[in-house]
Amino acid sequence: MFSFCTDPSTLPDWQWWACYLTTGKHLAFYASFGTVLLLLALAAPAALALGLAGALAARSTNPLLAWPGRIYTAMVRGVPDIIFFLFVPLALDQLFEIIRHRIKCPDWEQPIWQGNDFVVCPAAKLPLSSAPQWVHEVYGFTLALIAFAIVFGAFAANTLRGAMDAVPKGQIEAAEAYGFSRGQIIRRILLPQMWIYALPGLGNLWQILIKATPLLFLLGVEDVVYWAKELGSSKTSAFAYPHPDWRLWYFLALLVWYLGLTKISEAVFARLDARVSRGIVTVKGGNGA
Amino acid sequence: MMSCAEAISAYGLRAIGIGERLLPKHDIGLCEQVVLIGSGLIWNIYFAFFALLFGFFLATAIALARASERWWLRKPAGWFIFIFRGSPLFIQFFFAYELFVLLPKIGIDIPLGFTTITVETRWLTRAWLGALIVLLLNTSAYAAEIFHGALKAVPRGDIEAADAYGLSGWRRFRRIVWPTMLRLAWPSYTNEAIFLTHATTLVFFSSFPAWRQEGDALYYASYFAEKTFNPFVSYPIVAAYFVALTLTIIFLFGRINRRLNRHLPRTGRPRLRIRPRFLR
Numbered sequence: 001m002f003s004f005c006t007d008p009s010t011l012p013d014w015q016w017w018a019c020y021l022t023t024g025k026h027l028a029f030y031a032s033f034g035t036v037l038l039l040l041a042l043a044a045p046a047a048l049a050l051g052l053a054g055a056l057a058a059r060s061t062n063p064l065l066a067w068p069g070r071i072y073t074a075m076v077r078g079v080p081d082i083i084f085f086l087f088v089p090l091a092l093d094q095l096f097e098i099i100r101h102r103i104k105c106p107d108w109e110q111p112i113w114q115g116n117d118f119v120v121c122p123a124a125k126l127p128l129s130s131a132p133q134w135v136h137e138v139y140g141f142t143l144a145l146i147a148f149a150i151v152f153g154a155f156a157a158n159t160l161r162g163a164m165d166a167v168p169k170g171q172i173e174a175a176e177a178y179g180f181s182r183g184q185i186i187r188r189i190l191l192p193q194m195w196i197y198a199l200p201g202l203g204n205l206w207q208i209l210i211k212a213t214p215l216l217f218l219l220g221v222e223d224v225v226y227w228a229k230e231l232g233s234s235k236t237s238a239f240a241y242p243h244p245d246w247r248l249w250y251f252l253a254l255l256v257w258y259l260g261l262t263k264i265s266e267a268v269f270a271r272l273d274a275r276v277s278r279g280i281v282t283v284k285g286g287n288g289a
Numbered sequence: 290m291m292s293c294a295e296a297i298s299a300y301g302l303r304a305i306g307i308g309e310r311l312l313p314k315h316d317i318g319l320c321e322q323v324v325l326i327g328s329g330l331i332w333n334i335y336f337a338f339f340a341l342l343f344g345f346f347l348a349t350a351i352a353l354a355r356a357s358e359r360w361w362l363r364k365p366a367g368w369f370i371f372i373f374r375g376s377p378l379f380i381q382f383f384f385a386y387e388l389f390v391l392l393p394k395i396g397i398d399i400p401l402g403f404t405t406i407t408v409e410t411r412w413l414t415r416a417w418l419g420a421l422i423v424l425l426l427n428t429s430a431y432a433a434e435i436f437h438g439a440l441k442a443v444p445r446g447d448i449e450a451a452d453a454y455g456l457s458g459w460r461r462f463r464r465i466v467w468p469t470m471l472r473l474a475w476p477s478y479t480n481e482a483i484f485l486t487h488a489t490t491l492v493f494f495s496s497f498p499a500w501r502q503e504g505d506a507l508y509y510a511s512y513f514a515e516k517t518f519n520p521f522v523s524y525p526i527v528a529a530y531f532v533a534l535t536l537t538i539i540f541l542f543g544r545i546n547r548r549l550n551r552h553l554p555r556t557g558r559p560r561l562r563i564r565p566r567f568l569r
Binding site: 083091 | 387388491532
């Protein structure tokens with residue numbers, strides 16, 4: 001990074017640190033914080049959309065919609081979400097490969113599950129073994145993103161369903177009296193009014209989403225945990241920057257970063273809550289003026 | 290392929306080191322999966338039970354400190370809650386493990402009067418103690434926040450009535466404040482217990498090694514998924530075990546809830562509902 005970094009072993013302290021903290025691997029470490037933020041930015045709207053769909057389906061009068069919706073909202077209650085995080089990417093990966101296998105290699109004779117092996121034809125592999133490294137990384141990240149969206153979508157569906165139930169019945173009945181159709185009631189009455197009831201739950205959910213992001217590590221994505229382990233482990237004198245085991249300090253840095261992130265989100269949601277509560281009578285806020 | 294009876298005798302207690310030394314590698318049948326994953330559940334129950342047991346008392350103490358008028362009690366309690374609730378449990382596991390590894394390897398003698406036990410710091414790097422401590426501190430922070438909220442919601446009239454009866458200090462707390470606090474906090478605390486139990490699955494996926502492949506239910510489930518390349522069997526098995534465990538917790542906490550509210554009319558009792566608060 002700096003011109004004086006050519007021989008780190010001869011450097012004085014502050015220059016050594018300046019060089020150490022700007023090595024290529026450290027820059028990749030800093031970039032991995034961006035990966036976490038990108039996951040948050042993509043997973044939150046995806047989960048919200050899935051949650052909205054799930055909540056509306058669960059409240060539907062059509063049993064073909066209501067049952068899948070109810071199962072979707074109920075599935076996260078009794079089962080640890082970590083199981084979903086491990087299961088969904090693996091299952092999706094196999095599902096994609098089986099579909100591609102059927103399409104690309106119709107005359108493949110052997111069974112796909114051979115005893116303890118899962119074999120598809122080379123052309124059906126995802127990503128292709130000839131694909132460059134970044135394709136593998138993007139594919140892994142996408143599978144992780146889908147897993148996060150599905151799990152947090154189910155959580156959001158729970159929250160939104162509760163919020164929809166909290167919208168005063170009189171409002172719905174008044175809309176029915178005016179001859180609104182079901183779709184109109186949902187669009188014009190239910191959705192605009194439920195947000196105030198949903199916001200505390202969604203804020204909580206956002207905090208939980210933040211605290212779930214280190215699980216990216218379990219899904220094989222090179223995230224902050226991966227780099228903290230990698231950079232912190234002790235380096236012998238064969239390395240340019242030898243140091244003892246510093247993982248404790250790297251994890252301390254992660255801890256502080258996450259604390260900051262949750263603290264900031266808390267403040268943002270408090271302001272948002274104050275904003276949407278304007279003009280609405282609540283126990284807490286008096287007449288909301 | 291083993292028969293089911295063979296699988297039970299070989300792997301029924303494998304998670305605590307009793308039975309077959311090697312895990313199944315070839316011809317893995319359904320029975321082996323069900324039995325071994327079930328034996329892993331011993332660890333989940335162990336972690337959840339002791340973390341909740343000790344955490345209950347620690348959380349009460351922290352909640353009281355948080356509500357204290359003395360700043361030197363209130364501030365540290367607030368920081369404790371903030372740190373453990375504001376950061377991911379996963380990172381806490383990693384951080385604690387590295388911390389425990391760096392501790393000097395010594396034995397500390399604790400005289401108990403009639404006998405002396407030696408506590409070795411290297412136990413802290415083992416999951417049974419190290420991870421338990423992290424889970425204990427984590428659940429204490431979440432539960433302390435719940436108890437603190439309930440403590441502030443204890444009706445003023447109750448306290449005034451206690452004062453009028455001449456109750457004060459410990460007796461007022463024990464007889465009036467504490468039962469009411471528990472009653473108010475119990476639905477949320479049930480929720481916390483469920484999600485702490487779910488969080489125990491993280492232990493062997495963070496830094497704590499599964500010594501001699503003695504792991505929890507999810508550890509074995511992912512082992513099977515890896516060995517058979519088929520996630521559609523072992524993960525549903527472990528999911529079913531956890532649904533059963535969750536229902537058991539709801540049943541037990543529901544009994545306690547009934548007892549806490551036994552003086553109230555049946556219709557006035559708060560009902561337990563799972564409101565997912567999920568991962569931490």
